[in-house]
Amino acid sequence: MSSADVPADDAGRSGAARAAGAARATVGSQKITWLTLAMMTTSSVASLRASPTMAVYGLACVFLYLLPAVVFLIPTALVSAELASGWSGGVYNWVAQGLSKPLGFLAVWCQFAMTIFYYPSLLAYVASTIAYVIDPDLASNGVYTAIVIVVVYWTGVWVSSRGTNAVAGLASWGLIIGTLIPGALLVVLGMVFLGQGNPSAAPMDASHFFPQWTGIASLVLIVNNFLSYSGMEMNAVHVNKLRDPAKEFPKSMFLAMGMVLLIFILPALAISWVIPADQLSLTAGVMQAFDAFFQYFHIGWLVPIVAVGLCAASVGGMLTWLAGPSKGLLLISRQEGYLPPFLQKLNAQGIQQNILVTQGLVTTVIALLYALIPDVSSVYWIFSVITTQVYLIMYLLMFLAAIQLRRKQPDHPRGYRAPLLTTICVVGFIASALAMAIGFVPSSQFGGSSVWAYIAIVGGGLLLLGLVIPFAFLKARKPGWRQPDATDAQMEGGAA
Numbered sequence: 001m002s003s004a005d006v007p008a009d010d011a012g013r014s015g016a017a018r019a020a021g022a023a024r025a026t027v028g029s030q031k032i033t034w035l036t037l038a039m040m041t042t043s044s045v046a047s048l049r050a051s052p053t054m055a056v057y058g059l060a061c062v063f064l065y066l067l068p069a070v071v072f073l074i075p076t077a078l079v080s081a082e083l084a085s086g087w088s089g090g091v092y093n094w095v096a097q098g099l100s101k102p103l104g105f106l107a108v109w110c111q112f113a114m115t116i117f118y119y120p121s122l123l124a125y126v127a128s129t130i131a132y133v134i135d136p137d138l139a140s141n142g143v144y145t146a147i148v149i150v151v152v153y154w155t156g157v158w159v160s161s162r163g164t165n166a167v168a169g170l171a172s173w174g175l176i177i178g179t180l181i182p183g184a185l186l187v188v189l190g191m192v193f194l195g196q197g198n199p200s201a202a203p204m205d206a207s208h209f210f211p212q213w214t215g216i217a218s219l220v221l222i223v224n225n226f227l228s229y230s231g232m233e234m235n236a237v238h239v240n241k242l243r244d245p246a247k248e249f250p251k252s253m254f255l256a257m258g259m260v261l262l263i264f265i266l267p268a269l270a271i272s273w274v275i276p277a278d279q280l281s282l283t284a285g286v287m288q289a290f291d292a293f294f295q296y297f298h299i300g301w302l303v304p305i306v307a308v309g310l311c312a313a314s315v316g317g318m319l320t321w322l323a324g325p326s327k328g329l330l331l332i333s334r335q336e337g338y339l340p341p342f343l344q345k346l347n348a349q350g351i352q353q354n355i356l357v358t359q360g361l362v363t364t365v366i367a368l369l370y371a372l373i374p375d376v377s378s379v380y381w382i383f384s385v386i387t388t389q390v391y392l393i394m395y396l397l398m399f400l401a402a403i404q405l406r407r408k409q410p411d412h413p414r415g416y417r418a419p420l421l422t423t424i425c426v427v428g429f430i431a432s433a434l435a436m437a438i439g440f441v442p443s444s445q446f447g448g449s450s451v452w453a454y455i456a457i458v459g460g461g462l463l464l465l466g467l468v469i470p471f472a473f474l475k476a477r478k479p480g481w482r483q484p485d486a487t488d489a490q491m492e493g494g495a496a
Contacts, residue, residue, distance in 0.1 A: 031241055031242070031243055032238060032241045032242065033242075033248075034242060034248035034249070034251050034252040034255075035252070035255070037238055037241075037242065037248075037249070037252040037256075038251075038252040038253075038255040038256040038259070039256075040238070041077075041252065041253065041256035041260075042256050042259045042260055042263070045228070045229060045256070045260045046179055046259070046260050046263040046264065047178075047179060047228070047263075048178070048179055048182060048183055048186075048263075048267055048286055048310070049122070049125050049286075049314070050225070050227075050228045050264070051264070051267045051268040051271055051285065051286055052268075052271060052280055052281065052282050052283070052284075052285020052286060052288075053282050053285075053381075053384075054225070054264070054265075054268040055202075055268045055269070055271035055272040055275070055277070055280060055285060055289075056272075056277040056280055057211050057272075057277075058200075058202030058203060058204070058208055058269075058272045058277070059202065059203065059204050059205075059208045059209055059269070059272075060208060060209060060210055060211040060212075061265060061268045061269065061272070062209065062265055062269075063209055063210055063211070064211065064222045064225060065225060065261055065264050065265050065268075066261070067222065068222060068225040068226055068229055068431070068435075069229065069257055069260075069261060071427055071428070071430075071431035072226055072229055072395075072428060072431045072432065072435075073229040073257060073260075074253070074257070074424075075399070075424045075425065075427050075428030075431070076229070076230070076395065076398075076428060077253045077257075078250070078253070078418040078419075078421075078424055079398065079399060079402045079418055079421065079424060079425055079428065080398065081239045081245075081249050081253075081416045081418065082402065082406075082414055082416050082417055082418040082421065083398070083401070083402055083405070084238075084239055084240075085239045085240050085245060085414050085415030085416040086405075086412055086413060086414035086415070087405070087412075090108075090328070091104075091107050091108060091111065091394060091397075091398060092104045092105070092107060092108040092328075092332050094107075094398060094401050094402070094405070095107040095397045095398065095401045097401070097405060097409075098400065098401025098402065098403075098404040098405040098408070099397065099400060099401050099404060101336065102474050103397055104332075105332065105333075105336070105338050105470065105473075105474065106393070106397065106470050106471075107393070107394045107397045107398065108328060108329055108332055108394075109329065109469075109470040109473075110390050110391060110393045110394040110465075110466055110470075111325055111328065111329075111391070111394055112325040112326055112328070112329040113390050113465040113466065113469070113470075114387045114388075114390040114391040114465075115325050115359070116359060116362055116363060116366070116465060117366065117383045117384075117386045117387040117390070117461065117465075118383075118387045119149075119153055119318070119363050120149050120153075120363060120366045120367050120370070120383055121380055121383040121384050121387060122314060122318065123148060123149040123152050123153060123318075123367075124145050124149060124283050124370065124379070124380050124383075125283050125314065125380075126148065126152060126311050126314050126315060127139075127144065127145045127148035127149060127283070128145070128281065128283035128284035128287065129284070129286070129287050129307050129310045129311050129314075130148065130307065130311055131144070131284065131287075132284070132287040132290075132291060132303055132304070132307045133303070133304040133307045133308065136284075136287075136291065139281060139283065139284035139287070140281065140284070142370040142371045142372070142373060142379070143370075143371045145283075145367075145370040145371075146367045146368055146369075146370040146371040149363070149367035149370065150363075150364050150367050152315060152318075153360060153363050153364070153367070154360055154364075156315075156318055157356045157357065157360050160351060160356060177309050177312060177313045178309060178310050178312070178313020178314060179263065179313070180263075181309070182286075182290075182306055182309060182310060183263055183266070183267045185290075185306070186267045186270045186271070186286075186289060186290065186293070187266045187267060187269075187270045189270070189293040189294075189297065190269070190270030190271075190273045190274065190289075190293065191270075192297075193273060193274060193293060193296065194273060198296075200272070200273045201272060201273060201274055201275055201276045201277075202272040202273065202276075202277065204273075220438055220439070220441050220442070222435075222438070223385060223388055223435050223438055223439045226388055226392065226431075226432070226435045227384065227387060227388040227391065228264065229260075230388075230391055230395070239415055239416045240415040240416075245415050245416040246416060246417070249416055267286075270289060271285055271286065271288070271289040274289050274292045274293060274296075275288050275289055275292060282380050282381055283380045286310065287303070287306075287307060287310075290302075290303060290306050290307075291303055326352050326355040326356060326359065327352060329355070330343075330344060330352045330355060333481075334482070334483040335482070335483075336482065337477055337478065337479065337480075337481035337482035337483075338473055338474065338477060338481070339355075339473060339481065340473075340476070340481060341480075341481060341483075342354055343355050343358065344481070344483060366383070382454070382457055382458060385439045385458050386457075386458055386461035386462060386465070388435065388436075388439060389436055389439050389458065389461070389462040389466065390461075390462060390465050390466045392432045392433075392435060392436050393466050395428065395432045396429060396432050396433065399425040399426075399428045399429040399432070400425070400429065402418075402421060402425050403421070403422055403425050406421050406422070436462075439458060440455050440458055440459065442454045442455075
C-alpha cells in the first residue's frame with residue numbers, strides 16, 4: 001500500500017490526529033528534526049475528548065495514564081518505527097510479510113472497521129458540546145444525540161464524496177483550536193479556582209494516587225487509554241527522515257510522550273477539581289467543567305465560544321479524514337480482490353462512495369441506540385470499548401509480525417532497530433490482550449446494568465466487526481474481484 005495507508009493508520013485518533021496528516025504532506029522527502037517529529041506525534045495523539053473518562057478517577061488518573069503509556073505507547077512507537085524503516089506499505093505489508101496476506105487484510109480491515117463505532121462516539125462528544133450552546137439539558141438527551149450524529153455524519157459523507165479538501169485547514173488548526181488553547185484555559189482556571197481556597201471535588205492527597213480497588217471493574221476505564229494512545233504507527237513512517245534514527249527517534253518519542261501525558265493528565269485533573277465523579281458525563285464532561293468555571297468567574301459568555309471551538313476542531317478533523325481508512329482498505333482490496341466490485345466502485349471524483357454510504361447506513365443504525373438507551377454516557381462508553389477492542393486486534397497482529405520479521409528476515413535493511421524487540425513485542429502483546437479482556441468487564445461507573453447484556457453487546461460487536469465480516473469477505477473472495485490496475489493516481493483527485 002502507498003500513501004493511503006497513512007490516513008488509514010490514523011483512523012483511531014481524534015480530530016487533532018488529522019492535523020498530523022496535513023503536516024506529513026508538507027514534509028515530503030526532506031529531513032526533519034527529532035523535535036519536529038515529537039510535535040507531529042503530540043498533535044496526532046493528544047486530545048481533550050477522553051479527559052472526562054479519566055477525570056472520574058481524580059488524582060488516580062495520573063497512574064492510569066502512565067501505566068498504558070509504558071506498556072503500550074512505548075512498545076507501539078518503537079516496534080512500528082523498526083517496521084516502517086524497513087518495509088513500506090504500512091501495517092498491511094508488515095503483517096502480510098510477517099504472518100500472511102489474509103491476516104494482513106484482517107489488520108487493515110480492523111483499522112477501517114473500528115471507525116464504524118468511533119464516528120458515533122466522536123459525534124456524541126460533538127453533540128454534547130453543541131448542547132452547551134443551545135441547552136445544556138440536551139447533553140443527556142439520546143434522541144438529540146442521535147439526530148446530531150446522523151446529520152453531521154451524512155454531511156461529512158456528502159462533502160467527502162466530492163473529493164474536496166476545503167476544510168483541511170480547519171483540521172490543521174485542530175490541535176490549537178480544539179486542544180491546546182481550551183486545555184490550557186481549563187487548567188489555568190482550575191488552578192486559580194483551587195488557589196482561591198475552593199476545595200477540590202476529588203481528593204488530591206497521595207493516598208489517592210492509585211485507584212481504589214473495588215474489583216477488576218474499578219480499572220475498566222483504563223481500557224479507553226489504549227485507544228487514546230493508538231495511532232503511533234502512522235508517525236513511525238517518518239523514522240527514515242531523521243538524520244540519526246537510532247539516537248533521535250527514542251528522544252523524539254519520549255519527549256512526545258511527556259507532552260502527551262501533560263495534555264491528557266492536567267485537563268482531566270482540572271475537570272475532577274470542579275465536577276464530582278458521580279455527576280460527570282463522559283460525553284459532556286469537558287463542557288461541564290468549562291461551564292462550572294465560567295459561571296464561578298462570572299464569564300459565562302465564553303461557554304458558547306469554547307463549545308464552538310471544540311466542535312469546529314472535531315468536525316473539521318472528521319471531514320478531512322473520513323475517506324482515509326476506507327481508501328486504504330480499497331487500495332488493498334483492489335490489488336488482492338478482498339472486497340466485491342460493488343464496494344470497489346469509485347464516483348466521478350475518484351472517491352469510494354459506495355463504501356462510505358454503506359458505512360453510513362451502519363453508523364445511522366448505531367446512532368439510533370442513543371435514542372433507545374436512556375443513559376448517553378453508557379452508550380458512549382460501550383462504543384468506545386468496541387472501538388478499542390477492534391483496533392487492538394491490529395496491534396496484536398503487528399507485534400506478532402514484528403517478531404516474525406526479525407526472525408525470518410534478520411538481515412533485511414532497517415533504518416532503525418528497536419532494542420530488545422522480542423521483549424518489547426511481548427509486553428505490548430500482553431498489554432493489548434489484557435486490555436481486550438478487561439474491556440468485557442462492565443465499569444464500576446455503570447453499576448446496575450445487566451452484566452451479560454454488556455458482555456453480549458461488546459462481544460457481539462467485536463466478533464462481528466473484527467472477525468466474522470472480514471473472514472466472510474475472505475471466504476467469498478473471487479479472482480474476478482481483483483483490479484490490480486487500480487493505482488493511487490486513479491483516486492488522487494478525490495483524496496481529502
